[in-house]
Amino acid sequence: MPVTMRDVARVAGVSVKTVSNVVNDFAHVSPTTRERVRAAIDELGYQMNFTARSLSLGRTGMITLAVPELRLPYFAELSDAVIDAAGAQGYTVLIEQTGGSRDRELEVLTSARRRMTDGLILSPLGLRAGDAPVLEVDFPMVLLGERALHGRVPHVAMANVDGARAATEHLLGLGRRRLALIGTFDREGVGAGALRTRGFLEALEGAGLEHDPHRTGEALAWTRATGAEAMRAVLDRGLEVDGVVALNDVLALGAMSVLHDRGLRVPDDVAVTGFDDIEEGRFTRPSLTTVDPDRELIARTAVDLLVDRLRNGPVPADQPAPEVVADCVLRVRASSTRPG
Amino acid sequence: MPVTMRDVARVAGVSVKTVSNVVNDFAHVSPTTRERVRAAIDELGYQMNFTARSLSLGRTGMITLAVPELRLPYFAELSDAVIDAAGAQGYTVLIEQTGGSRDRELEVLTSARRRMTDGLILSPLGLRAGDAPVLEVDFPMVLLGERALHGRVPHVAMANVDGARAATEHLLGLGRRRLALIGTFDREGVGAGALRTRGFLEALEGAGLEHDPHRTGEALAWTRATGAEAMRAVLDRGLEVDGVVALNDVLALGAMSVLHDRGLRVPDDVAVTGFDDIEEGRFTRPSLTTVDPDRELIARTAVDLLVDRLRNGPVPADQPAPEVVADCVLRVRASSTRPG
DNA sequence: TTGTATGCGTTATCAC
C-alpha cells in the first residue's frame, strides 16, 4: 500500500497540512518543521499522489495534443516541439491520434476521455466548415489551423497561401511553365490543402498563366505513397511537366521517387518544391526546396495560448479569440536549383 | 461549475450509486431507471470526472511512454504503434522525451510525475549497465531493449546482433569487402549500438575478414546529420569503401547524402544498409536496404506485457521476468542491389 | 434492484 501524507505526518509528528505545505514549498513553515518533514519523507520514500492532487486542485497539469498521425514526419516534429514547449510551462502532453478522420476528431472533442486533461490542442484534418459549431466547446482549446473552420476559438495558423505562392513563384522564376500540383484534395475549401492550392493558383495567375487541371495529382491522404501515386497519375496523362509544387514534403518526396524511376532528373528536367521543412528534406539528394512554416514558433504559441487560458480563464465574450498566423519562409535547396 | 453524479441523481430521482451503475454499464439496473438516468444525463450534459474516478479506482487508464525523441522517425513510428496498441487495450498514452540522456531517463523513473500514469514503457538510450539496480522499480514497467541492462524487468528486445549480421553478410555476399561501419559509439557494451556492432563484426569474422577501425565512423547521436559526419570522417581518411553498414536508417540516409555529394554511386560504387525499416527508406532513391525489426509487434508486445501486469499484478518473485525478442527480417532494396 | 455510508489522498478554510 502506498505511503500517504498522513503517514508522513504521523512519522514527523505534524499535521497533514504541514506536510502539504512542505511538499509544495509554501512559505511560513519553520525550518525545524520543514527538516523534520523532509526526513520523514525520505525515510518513508513518500511520493505524492497526483490523482488526488488533481481532484483537489481541479486541474491535472496535463494537456492533450490531437494530431492525425505521429508517423507523418510533420506531426512527429510538431509533437516533439509541443511536448518541449509544454514541459517548459510545467505541463505534460497526452497524444491522441485521429488518423485525420472527421469522426475521430469529433470524438476527441466530445469523448469523456478528453476530461483527463486540462485542455486540448487540436490539429484537425477531417473537420469541415459546417463543423464550426462543434468547436465552440466550453473547455480550453487551441486550434492549429485556419480561421475558416471555426468561430470564436483561439488558433494558430501558418501563412499557407503565401508560402505556396512563394514556392510557385520561385519555380516560375526559374522559367518553369508546366507546373504540376501534387496533393490537393479538398471539397470544402478549408484547410491547408485548399489554401496552399490557392497560393499556387494565385502565383500562376500573377504570371498570366493558367493551370491545366490535368496537371493536378490529387491525394486524399498526404503521404509519400499517395504523393508517388499522384505524380504517376499526372505523368501517365502524357503531359509535359517541368516543375512540381507538392502541398507538403512527404508528397514531394513521393513524387520525386517517381520522377527518378521515370528517368526524369530533378531539378534539371523537373524542379520540385514541398511544404513543411521536415528534417528529411535536408538530407535527400537532391535536397528538397520547401516552405518552412516555423514549427517551433507554432508549437510554442499554441502552448502559450492554451496555458494562458488555463491560468487566466477564457477571454471575455466581447473580445475576439486570439489568432496568430506564423510567417513562412522559402528554403531553396537543390531540388529547384540548377547545379551550374 | 461542473455537473456531478449527484446532480444527475437528483434530477433522475435516484441515488448516486444508480447513476454510477448506469454510467459504467453495470447489469442489474431496471430498464426504466436506466432510461430515466440516461435522460437526466443528456439533459444536464453530464460528463464523468476522470480524476475522481481514478482516485477512487486507484488507477488512471493511462500509461507513459518514454522515448528519446519523437523527431527521430523510428521513435515516431514506434510511438504511433504504441498509442494504437494501448488504445486497443483501453489505455491512453502520455509521451515523455528523454533526449536519450541518462539523467532524464533516470528522472522518468523517479520523478513524481511518473505517478500520473499506471505504468511505464521505457526505451532507454543513456542508461548504463551499472544502472540496473535503478530499474528494479516497484511500479509496472516494461523495458524496450536488451537484457544486459537490467535484472528482473520485463522487456521486449529485437534481434540486434542477428539483424546486423544478416545485413553485413548480405553485403559480403555481393562481393563487398571494404565495409565501413557507421554509427557505433558505446563504451559500455550494452544497447543496440554495441549489439549491432557485434553482429557486424561476427559477419566479417565468419567470412575470414577483419574490420579496419579506420572504416568506423562514430556517431554519438543517431541522426542524419551525425551519419553524414561519420561518413565524411571515414572517407576523409582516404580508405576505399565499397559498402556501408549503418547502425540505423537515418544514419544510413545521412551517409548516403555524403556519398552522393562525393560522387560515389549507390549501390554501384558503395552498397548501403540501414536498420529500422522506417517508411522514409522505401521512398528514397535508391531505396534503402534495411533490417525490419517489426515495430508493430514490439509495440504490441510491450503494451500487452504492461497491461497484463496492470491487470494481474506482478509476476511472482520465483518466476523470471517476461522476455521477448522479436525477430528481424532483412529488406533488400536498391541501395544494395546491382541495377542489372 | 436501489440507497447509504465511507474511503480514495490531497488541498483549502479557518480557527488556534
Next chain:
DNA sequence: GTGATAACGCATACAA
C-alpha cells in the same frame, strides 16, 4: 506557524 476538518467526485461494501 500549525492543526482539525470539510470539500473534491466517484466507487464500493453493505443494507434495505
